[in-house]
Structures are given as structure tokens and as C-alpha cells.
Amino acid sequence: MVYGEDKAKEFADRLNSICDRNEIPVRGRAGYLKERLPFTISLVGVRKWLIGESIPDTKKLADIATLLESTVEELISGNQGDSITPSVTPIKPDINTIPVKARLVPIISWVQAGDFCSSETQVLPYDCDMILCPEPSASDKTFALRVVGDSMTAPFGRTYPEGTIIFVDPDKEPSVGKRVVARTAKGQTFKQLAHNEFGELYLKPLNPAHHPIFETDIHICGVVIGSYNPE
Structure with missing residues (x-):
């Protein structure tokens, strides 16, 4: 997605703010997003979103919003409207699994x-x-x-x-x-x-x-x- 420099900076501010809200540490933030997004993206590509050098394609915004428990609207404009991300059916945890802190x-x-x-x-x-x-x-x-x-x-x-x-x-x-x-x-x-x-x-x-x-x-x-x- 091609936008002007100001738009890219504004998007980066919103993305980092949402990451802060989700308590994703600044150190390693690009790697954290890269590893969890359901599509292939380079570490450099994610870093460009975070520092305001580029904005992800429209089709990627829904996946980013879902990962961050946000909405496409909030990522684009900063408004926290009703979610327009795909609905996700909650998965019940297996009671027999042992959580591993990592x-x-x-x-x-x-x-x-x-x-x-x-x-x-x-x-x-x-x-x-x-x-x-x-x-x-x-x-x-x-x-x-x-x-x-x-x-x-x-x-x-x-x-x-x-x-x-x-x-x-x-x-x-x-x-x-x-x-x-x-x-x-x-x-x-x-x-x-x-x-x-x-x-x-x-x-x-x-x-x-x-x-x-x-x-x-x-x-x-x-x-x-x-x-x-x-x-």
C-alpha cells in the first residue's frame, strides 16, 4: 500500500500504540509480529511499518487487527469502531495441556x-x-x-x-x-x-x-x- 510519508508515520504511531496496549515490548516487537502473523513477511518489512516507512497492504490489515485484538478501522483511522475483522471462534483450551512459560x-x-x-x-x-x-x-x-x-x-x-x-x-x-x-x-x-x-x-x-x-x-x-x- 503506497501512502505519503505523513500517513505512514501516523500508521506507525497507531500500530505502536496498539502494541503498547497489548503489552508487546518495544525490544523484539518486529520479531514478535513477524512470528505470529499468518502470512509471510520479512523482519525488515514489519520494521518499516513500526518506524513509519511503509503501510501494509489492505488484505493484511485484517490479520494484523485480529492478532492485536483491534480493528481495521482503528489501524487506518484511530477510531475504535465495531470490529470488521473476520469473526474468530474461541478455542477452548485443552485442560490436559501443561502451559509453558517462555x-x-x-x-x-x-x-x-x-x-x-x-x-x-x-x-x-x-x-x-x-x-x-x-x-x-x-x-x-x-x-x-x-x-x-x-x-x-x-x-x-x-x-x-x-x-x-x-x-x-x-x-x-x-x-x-x-x-x-x-x-x-x-x-x-x-x-x-x-x-x-x-x-x-x-x-x-x-x-x-x-x-x-x-x-x-x-x-x-x-x-x-x-x-x-x-x-
Whole structure:
């Protein structure tokens, strides 16, 4: 749908206001909408709606309104008239199902992880790619990383081969034995926090072919609270 710049900005204001009403956080808002809309749309496309660079096609407005418990009229003009979105028959929940508390978290690159570890506010752009973290205790600062290399590929027990997605929570207290993401003089790394007989902390790889990291200035960015290894 092609409109002038002012119209696109007005639509963005209305869309963000409705999202606020639905308590959809600003961080990750584009990813939240993208994952739940019943049609294919890129993350960039949704972001353009939110920042006022474009307006969705008319046929998409009804789906957006249904998702946000709004109306096409409200999206277009701001008036909360009678709903003209397709009627939806409520689905009764299965009483035998067990609800799982989960949250969407940003999945970032290792380069971004360096900025994330260095930032006091730890604010990320709200249009980062998002992934569902099923860990109920995850804080709102939790982020995800994709493992690179084989230093955490263990010969037995818990292992994290290359490509594994790990969920990292900066609010968790690091302790010996925990897997952590840390910043060292050589950059960011994923290792197990350990200590030697003198009580000195170091970073231990699970792969015995790799050397542990002994440094005086190791900064723990966050504790790994879970992982996902796709087939």
C-alpha cells in the first residue's frame, strides 16, 4: 500500500500504540509480529511499518487487527469502531495441556555480544531476530548465541557442538562449574568457569584438545541457562 510519508508515520504511531496496549515490548516487537502473523513477511518489512516507512497492504490489515485484538478501522483511522475483522471462534483450551512459560529473546552475533557485554544498559535494537527461550527463569536481559568452533564439544556428557544455540542470562550469578560467556583479551568466548587448587578462576573448554584460558581480567557476560541443538 503506497501512502505519503505523513500517513505512514501516523500508521506507525497507531500500530505502536496498539502494541503498547497489548503489552508487546518495544525490544523484539518486529520479531514478535513477524512470528505470529499468518502470512509471510520479512523482519525488515514489519520494521518499516513500526518506524513509519511503509503501510501494509489492505488484505493484511485484517490479520494484523485480529492478532492485536483491534480493528481495521482503528489501524487506518484511530477510531475504535465495531470490529470488521473476520469473526474468530474461541478455542477452548485443552485442560490436559501443561502451559509453558517462555519468552522471545534476541539471537545475536558474537560481534554484537561484545557490545552487549560492554554496555551498561544492554539495549539492543528492537528489530533483532528473535528466538523462543523456554527457560521460565530467564530474565528480560537474556540473549541467544550460536556456538562457533569445537572447544565446547565434549567427548562425553553435556556437549555443545558448533551450531548449538545457547541462551545466556547476564542476571544469573556465575559460579564455579557453570557454563558462561566471557570477555577476555582475545574477545568473547564460551567456556566453563573453573578454579585451580589456589582458588584462581579460569575458563575451561569441554574439549580436551583445547587449552584453558588463564587471564587476570576475565569479565563474565552471562551464565548459560539452556541450549538447543537443531537436528
